Amino acid sequence: xxxxxxxxxxxxxxxxxxxxxxxxxxxxxxxxxxxxxxxxxxxxxxxxxxxxxxxxxxxxxxxxxxxxxxxxxxxxxxxxxxxxxxxxxxxxxxxxxxxxxxxxxxxxxxxxxxxxxxxxxxxxxxxxxxxxxxxxxxxxxxxxxxxxxxxxxxxxxxxxxxxxxxxxxxxxxxxxxxxxxxxxxxxxxxxxxxxxxxxxxxxxxxxxxxxxxxxxxxxxxxxxxxxxxxxxxxxxxxxxxxxxxxxxxxxxxxxxxxxxxxxxxxxxxxxxxxxxxxxxxxxxxxxxxxxxxxxxxxxxxxxxxxxxxxxxxxxxxxxxxxxxxxxxxxxxxxxxxxxxxxxxxxxxxxxxxxxxxxxxxxxxxxxxxxxxxxxxxxxxxxxxxxxxxxxxxxxxxxxxxxxxxxxxxxxxxxxxxxxxxxxxxxxxxxxxxxxxxxxxxxxxxxxxxxxxxxxxxxxxxxxxxxxxxxxxxxxxxxxxxxxxxxxxxxxxxxxxxxxxxxxxxxxxxxxxxxxxxxxxxxxxxxxxxxxxxxxxxxxxxxxxxxxxxxxxxxxxxxxxxxxxxxxxxxxxxxxxxxxxxxxxxxxxxxxxxxxxxxxxxxxxxxxxxx
Numbered sequence: 001x002x003x004x005x006x007x008x009x010x011x012x013x014x015x016x017x018x019x020x021x022x023x024x025x026x027x028x029x030x031x032x033x034x035x036x037x038x039x040x041x042x043x044x045x046x047x048x049x050x051x052x053x054x055x056x057x058x059x060x061x062x063x064x065x066x067x068x069x070x071x072x073x074x075x076x077x078x079x080x081x082x083x084x085x086x087x088x089x090x091x092x093x094x095x096x097x098x099x100x101x102x103x104x105x106x107x108x109x110x111x112x113x114x115x116x117x118x119x120x121x122x123x124x125x126x127x128x129x130x131x132x133x134x135x136x137x138x139x140x141x142x143x144x145x146x147x148x149x150x151x152x153x154x155x156x157x158x159x160x161x162x163x164x165x166x167x168x169x170x171x172x173x174x175x176x177x178x179x180x181x182x183x184x185x186x187x188x189x190x191x192x193x194x195x196x197x198x199x200x201x202x203x204x205x206x207x208x209x210x211x212x213x214x215x216x217x218x219x220x221x222x223x224x225x226x227x228x229x230x231x232x233x234x235x236x237x238x239x240x241x242x243x244x245x246x247x248x249x250x251x252x253x254x255x256x257x258x259x260x261x262x263x264x265x266x267x268x269x270x271x272x273x274x275x276x277x278x279x280x281x282x283x284x285x286x287x288x289x290x291x292x293x294x295x296x297x298x299x300x301x302x303x304x305x306x307x308x309x310x311x312x313x314x315x316x317x318x319x320x321x322x323x324x325x326x327x328x329x330x331x332x333x334x335x336x337x338x339x340x341x342x343x344x345x346x347x348x349x350x351x352x353x354x355x356x357x358x359x360x361x362x363x364x365x366x367x368x369x370x371x372x373x374x375x376x377x378x379x380x381x382x383x384x385x386x387x388x389x390x391x392x393x394x395x396x397x398x399x400x401x402x403x404x405x406x407x408x409x410x411x412x413x414x415x416x417x418x419x420x421x422x423x424x425x426x427x428x429x430x431x432x433x434x435x436x437x438x439x440x441x442x443x444x445x446x447x448x449x450x451x452x453x454x455x456x457x458x459x460x461x462x463x464x465x466x467x468x469x470x471x472x473x474x475x476x477x478x479x480x481x482x483x484x485x486x487x488x489x490x491x492x493x494x495x496x497x498x499x500x501x502x503x504x505x506x507x508x509x510x511x512x513x514x515x516x517x518x519x520x521x522x523x524x525x526x527x528x529x530x531x532x533x534x535x536x537x538x539x540x541x542x543x544x545x546x547x548x549x550x551x552x553x554x555x556x557x558x559x560x561x562x563x564x565x566x567x568x569x570x571x572x573x574x575x576x577x578x579x580x581x582x583x584x585x586x587x588x589x590x591x592x593x594x595x596x597x598x599x600x601x602x603x604x605x606x607x608x609x610x
Contacts, residue, residue: 061095100115132189137184140155140183232262252276254328255293256329361379393449450462475540481536482534535547
């Protein structure tokens with residue numbers, strides 16, 4: 001201290017805050033008068049800056065102590081900064097000015113907290129904000145890859161570069177960009193969090209804007225361009241035409257079928273394409289690759305002839321057949337009917353499968369309609385050509401009932417060879433309503449070959465023909481006026497069917513059962529009841545026997561007639577009514593056919609037959 005008005009003048013170079021506080025609390029009025037102390041206090045306070053926390057201030061390096069650099073910022077005390085915040089500490093000198101940020105006036109130990117690193121960041125932050133406002137281009141270096149993009153060293157601070165903002169083209173190798181220096185534009189800043197988002201893509205787009213405009217102005221249908229495959233999707237390929245993208249739909253990549261576009265093109269491949277359509281409003285460009293290639297059908301008749309054997313891959317299965325790709329863009333159809341000589345193919349999957357390589361024979365070729373008919377059964381001899389010798393008419397064979405229909409039963413003579421036994425050829429004597437009355441599916445059945453139609457692929461068989469026709473003997477057993485006993489086996493619309501002793505069925509018209517009309521025959525003549533009947537008509541040619549109960553009763557006594565009336569509950573019928581009935585001797589022309597169905601026009605292979 002130096003004498004100040006009778007006392008000592010304070011040395012402000014060495015005076016500290018502690019000195020001032022001690023002087024304030026313990027000053028001796030013998031040394032400083034109150035007036036002198038107030039003057040001294042004002043001079044001391046005015047020597048310090050009014051600095052706020054978080055602000056950049058200028059200071060000077062006072063000394064270096066261990067790992068700390070002591071900096072004087074003109075505050076009441078000096079601050080400490082770790083040496084790591086000085087990248088070029090060796091070049092720093094005592095007394096050298098330095099910019100720092102006052103982070104805290106006092107830490108837990110009462111020290112002033114300063115940061116040079118924070119000051120450097122704020123200076124960079126100011127430049128980044130200015131570049132964001134002005135649109136200035138800043139150079140940076142990509143330092144590492146993170147989720148969703150890259151981290152860029154932007155003049156000393158880290159910024160985020162989204163993967164979608166690296167380039168106009170999709171990036172397939174992000175690691176290749178690490179360490180690369182590029183120009184960037186700040187596209188987004190978050191001041192509270194001090195985050196920065198940059199883009200290189202916007203700079204590329206700006207450079208390509210003129211080029212894109214030029215391309216779009218000159219674009220027209222039919223124009224052939226060169227481009228680079230930019231992206232491949234399930235539905236097509238995006239091609240970079242030099243600033244503008246176009247789409248090649250999957251159907252425009254090849255004349256043939258393809259499962260995925262990567263079968264035709266690869267990423268970054270340079271290809272020639274033709275413009276097929278351009279939507280000026282939506283800026284959509286449709287391209288085609290296949291239209292630069294010759295259509296395979298143009299020379300089809302030079303490559304293939306009817307009867308040629310070809311090979312190809314099964315590319316599609318439908319209900320009616322299989323499509324075979326002979327070569328790219330050329331497909332032929334194998335109809336179900338051309339798959340097997342003997343099997344009844346209802347779906348092509350019975351014979352072929354998707355992707356299978358098969359051989360076939362060309363059956364027809366229509367160049368104008370772009371249609372080729374193929375067959376695979378033609379690769380083998382037609383077994384039906386030998387059936388006339390193998391199954392001569394009249395030959396007896398043992399087959400298996402494979403399919404029952406309302407008009408007959410299909411009998412398998414050998415694998416793939418079926419014949420039809422019509423319902424009328426199942427029995428000589430029975431009126432069969434359904435084949436199931438004679439044979440069950442899967443059972444063996446003895447048959448006789450009646451006819452073979454090679455052209456229509458049909459064999460007619462008979463089961464009743466295995467035995468001799470019994471109607472020659474029936475002519476003697478059941479001649480007209482013969483008395484027989486019959487069992488009721490079926491009620492039909494016009495009467496009933498009665499089974500006779502020899503196993504043959506006869507027809508009893510309703511008007512030959514009662515002189516008065518009966519509304520419900522089944523109530524009066526139950527099944528399995530036995531009746532005394534007389535034969536009134538025998539037709540050997542048409543295999544018909546007509547019977548009558550009334551004709552029999554007319555020749556009996558009144559007691560038997562009354563018993564018949566009572567047992568069958570024939571109300572309003574008397575013995576005299578039955579006695580007076582006139583029996584018609586002429587042939588019955590409306591003899592029922594027992595609903596035997598006709599043979600349909602379809603064969604056993606038809607899908608309608610189950």
